[in-house]
Amino acid sequence: MKGAVRRFRGLPLRSRLALLVTVAVAVAVAAAAVVCWFVVRNVLVSSLxxxxxxxxxxxxxxxxxxxxxGQCRRTIVGQKEAPNLLKQTVQVVDQTGNSCVVLGEQTITLERQDTEVALRESPHAFHNATASNGAEYRVFTYPLDGTPYAVSAARPLSEVDDTLNNLALVLTVVAGIGVIGAGAAGLWVARTGLRPVDRLTEAVEHVARTEDLNLRIPVDGDDEIARLSESFNSMTASLASSRDLQQQLIADAGHELRTPLTSLRTNIELLARSEDTGRAIPPDDRRALLASVKAQMTELASLIGDLQELSRPDAGQGGAKVQVVALHDIVETALERARLRGPELTFTADLAPWYVRAEPAALERAVVNILDNAVKFGPPGSAVEVALKGGELTVRDHGPGIPAEELPHVFDRFWRSPTARSLPGSGLGLSIVARTVRQSGGEVALASAEGGGTVASVRLPGAATPPPETPETPLEAPAGTSPG
Structure with missing residues (x-):
């Protein structure tokens, strides 16, 4: 049995469908034929x-x-006064179970119920019996009025069996034709129904062979095959987009890495040439050169760290564990680092408690990037205003601001404003901010502030009080708050 199942599963899908259809139709036709045969048999026996x-x-x-x-005088067979046109046999049965034939050539085997009719224990009886020649007969026994006898009239069942045999032959032929037709129809339906699957298979094989992700399958209708085709088209479109983004990231990263690497190579070659030629570089120039090398290495390390952050899997797919964290504490920690990086700036903070579900390290890095942006563009002596109210974090600087035509690009990877090309940075900081905030279910935006400068706003869903449950428990913002 298991071997048959394995062989069946090893067949192509269209063959399995055709075979299943054929078997189902064969079973249905066989059941209908059997029922029909028994119904006709009952009707014919009832007619007899x-x-x-x-x-x-x-x-x-x-x-x-x-x-x-009580003895039968003679047997009449085919006489004019009682012609036996129906080939029936008539017997007289007494109350002791004896019988004699009064019409016909064959003697019919008696049954107990025939004697019961002679004894008047039963009004009549129908049954099948075997004749002396071995043939099957249908027997009807009824009492003979005015005598202690009963009469058994019998006719051969060949009248019924011949018709049933012809019917069985017809049903067998019709069933065979039906099964063959069902098999052909099942194979045609399987081929027709699986033709879209064949196209999908060819498309998948083409993509695997050529890595051409621009291939699309025509979608007809809205059935399961159409939805499968739509899903395949969506998958290839997503893969193509992901590959384009990867290629763009590699190209942008290569472009960004080329500048600090070229500068490093130039400075190191100057140092090496000085050592080879024996001509010492003036101390001030040497210190400046080493400071430039250190700055370039720091820039490279920052760029590589940002690239690693952007290439890290999303939360829940290999990233750090998401937990409930106090956003106000993270902002306070980030502010301490920002004060060290911008000692000439004045920082003001108005932080209300707010708890969110996020990756602590990633969220802190995003807040630090926002504050670093404000430090980078804030003129000396200006203020950086930080506020956290109702789940919305705002960071406002008093720098030159961002032109309106550049705002749609501020979160793109490696994008840097033309006015900020001379400033340090990789162009990935705000991309990291946008990614982290989106993973936490929030929103981030940059806009020009009234009176000059830029205001960055981050809205994260959460609550003003920590939940009593475990850190994995989702947070819901209370009424009157703006969770984003």
Missing amino acids: DDALSENRVPDSWVRTMIDDS
Whole structure:
């Protein structure tokens, strides 16, 4: 059995569908044929019973065939006075179970129910019996009025069996034709129904062979195959977009790495040439050169760190564990680092408690990047205003601001404003901010502030009080707050 199942599963899908359809139709046709055969048999037997009961030999004639001692005088077969046109056999049955034939050539085997009719224990009886020649007969036994006898009239069941045999032959032929037709129809339906799957298979094989992610499958209708085709098209479109983004990231990263690497190579070559030629570089120039090398290495390390952050898997897919964190504490920690980086700036903070679900390290890095942006563009002596109210964090600087035409690009990777190309940075800081905030279910935006400068706003869903449950428990903002 298991071997048959394995062989069946090893067949192509269209062959399995055609075979299943054929088997299902064969079972249905066989069941219908069997039911039809039994129904017709019952009808024919019932008709034969009606004929036996309605066409009885006259009782007066039967009584003339019995002498005073209860013995049959003779057997009449085909005589003019009682022609046996229906090939029936008529017997007289007494109350002791003996019988004699009064019409017909065959003797019919008696049953107990025939004697019961003679004893008047039963009004009549129908049953099948075997004749002396081995043939099957249908027997109808009824009492002979005015005598202690019963009459058994029997007709051969060949009248029914011949019709049933012809019917069985017809049903077999029709069922065979039906099964063959069902198999052909099942194979045609399987081929027609699986043609879109064949196209999908060819498309997948083409993509695997050529890595051409621009291939699209035509979608017809809205059935399961159409939805599968739509899903495949969406998958290839997503893969193509992801590959384009990867290629763009590699190209941008290569472009950004080329500048500090070129500068490093130049400075190191100057140092090496000084050592090779024996001509010392003036101390001030040497210190400036080493400071430049250190700055370039710091820039490279920052760029590589940002690239690693952007290439890290999303939360829940290999990233750090998400937990409930106090956003106000993270902002306070980031402010301490920002004060060290911008000692000439004045920082003001108005932080209300707010708890969110996020990755602590990633969220702190995002807040630090926002504050670093404000430190970078804030003129000396200006103020950086930080506020956290109702789940919205705002950081406002008093720098030159961002032109309106540049605002749509501020979160793009490696994008840097033309006015900020001379400032340090990789162009990835705000991209990291946008990614982290989106993973935490929030929103981030940059806009020009009234009176000059830029205001960055981050809205994260959360609550003003920590939840009593475990850190994995989702947070819901209370009424009256703006969770974003």
